[in-house]
Amino acid sequence: MREEFRLLIGLQDLDIMIKEVKDKATSQELKSMGFKLTGLEELQEARHEIAARIPVALLNRYEKLAKRYKLAILPVSGDKCLGCFVKLPTSFFSSAYSHELVTCENCGRLLYILRFNQ
């Protein structure tokens, strides 16, 4: 996985975590299970550190999409964008398989093809 994708996905994962803690219902549910959620500042610091390593233009693009959508970066499922479920053009896959971060032409989300063993 290319470094800038790693960083962007890491940023999104942290944002998901931070949102869960800030969401009253979710944090209440986690606390009722016995989890102590005391390290929000550390998460925010980790986010700041990752964000500082992402090229500014890419970070701005991510931040803009993150404000608009629940998830700014999504995997591709079959031949569709998992955000808007619109079929992706064939040209998309040649770029995506070259490990490029590609934009869905319909919704603008960043798309990435992940590889798994098996």
Add this chain to the structure above:
Amino acid sequence: MSAIQEMVRHLEKMGKISDEQFIVEMLKNREHLGSTGLGKGVAFPHGRSLAIKQLSVLFARSSGGIDFEALDGKPTKIFFLILAPSEEGADVYLALLSELISLIQKPSKLDKLMQVKDYPSLIDIFGGNED
């Protein structure tokens, strides 16, 4: 190798995640929020990421116990690692987490988990339902 890394490596070999180090970092960040070692020798490290293929639960046990900064300060012997894809709603994995935590409140179940030797026996403890 840390307990988290060992568990994550196993899931990578099974094709459940795309990048071991990436998930390890995500889980370590989650531990910074507060230890998922809830005490009684059990921990529930968990998180969501784009690098996770599908909702997965990995059960692991350490006979000697590991310092996982558990809330009661005691060594952790049983781990339930719960990973979900980013696009999966929080409600799905939180329900599973809640279910597993309820399970360990029963001392008899906890004793069985400490001794379980194979997968079918583990499934029996959960009531025989693999889903």
